[in-house]
Amino acid sequence: MSEKDLSVVSDTILNIKSLNRTYIDDSGNTVEALKDFNLSVRRGEFVSVIGSSGCGKTTLLRLIAGLDKPESGELILDGEKITEPASQCGYVFQQGSLFPWLTVEKNIAAGLKARKTYKENKGEVARYIDLIGLKGFEKSFPHQISGGMAQRVAIARALINNPSVLLLDEPMGALDSFTRADIQDKLLELWKKNKITMLLVTHDVDEAIYLSDRIVIMTPRPGRIEKIIEVDS
Ligand SMILES: Nc1ncnc2c1ncn2[C@@H]1O[C@H](COP(=O)(O)OP(=O)(O)O)[C@@H](O)[C@H]1O
Numbered sequence: 001m002s003e004k005d006l007s008v009v010s011d012t013i014l015n016i017k018s019l020n021r022t023y024i025d026d027s028g029n030t031v032e033a034l035k036d037f038n039l040s041v042r043r044g045e046f047v048s049v050i051g052s053s054g055c056g057k058t059t060l061l062r063l064i065a066g067l068d069k070p071e072s073g074e075l076i077l078d079g080e081k082i083t084e085p086a087s088q089c090g091y092v093f094q095q096g097s098l099f100p101w102l103t104v105e106k107n108i109a110a111g112l113k114a115r116k117t118y119k120e121n122k123g124e125v126a127r128y129i130d131l132i133g134l135k136g137f138e139k140s141f142p143h144q145i146s147g148g149m150a151q152r153v154a155i156a157r158a159l160i161n162n163p164s165v166l167l168l169d170e171p172m173g174a175l176d177s178f179t180r181a182d183i184q185d186k187l188l189e190l191w192k193k194n195k196i197t198m199l200l201v202t203h204d205v206d207e208a209i210y211l212s213d214r215i216v217i218m219t220p221r222p223g224r225i226e227k228i229i230e231v232d233s
């Protein structure tokens, strides 16, 4: 295969086609969370997704992460259909998701332990603690650190498996603007260093413009793409 063919093959890392996801709510009503959603993401791209509350953003990330299944449509990650959680995909959840009973160090290692790769990668934990600027806090528990530090730990826990795609669900939503700026810069630094594809859900337009190559704006429910904006760098 020529170099050109290879680049065509590997340029798209994520391809989402005609995705539909419907829920039945507590009253038995049908809720169309995503309707005919289509998106293609390039390898190494930083894409933000913006939309009003309840428009299906978390639903979208859960489907990409293989934590949920669509009624119809297809999700292709790195050429393969997504049917279950894949190790190429890291996930930083909307709400604080650290294990409260584990230290910073053990929370980050939990990402590895879950995949039974802890022994070979022990040194990586220290490297990631350094990378997110939490040296000295290895033995702290989540309640002993700030919200911003906790989010950085969550990001490190996702990154330590070396994902090719990192899904971030409003990770800065609950943080003050200084902490937010600090984590934004950290994310950019990690993105450049690790050449990861980033998919960030945010409700902060300035944040999306600052971080992204492209911004996907979703319509209110049922979630579809209203428009896609290319951000000049
Ligand atoms: N497990 C579920 N059961 C029923 N309805 C759900 C469930 N998860 C999400 N929904 C509904 O689907 C819609 C989209 O939800 P979500 O993806 O969480 O939106 P967003 O993250 O954009 O705020 C909302 O109306 C929500 O109430």
Ligand SMILES: [Mg+2]
Pocket: 057, 058, 059, 094, 169
């Ligand atoms: Mg959400």
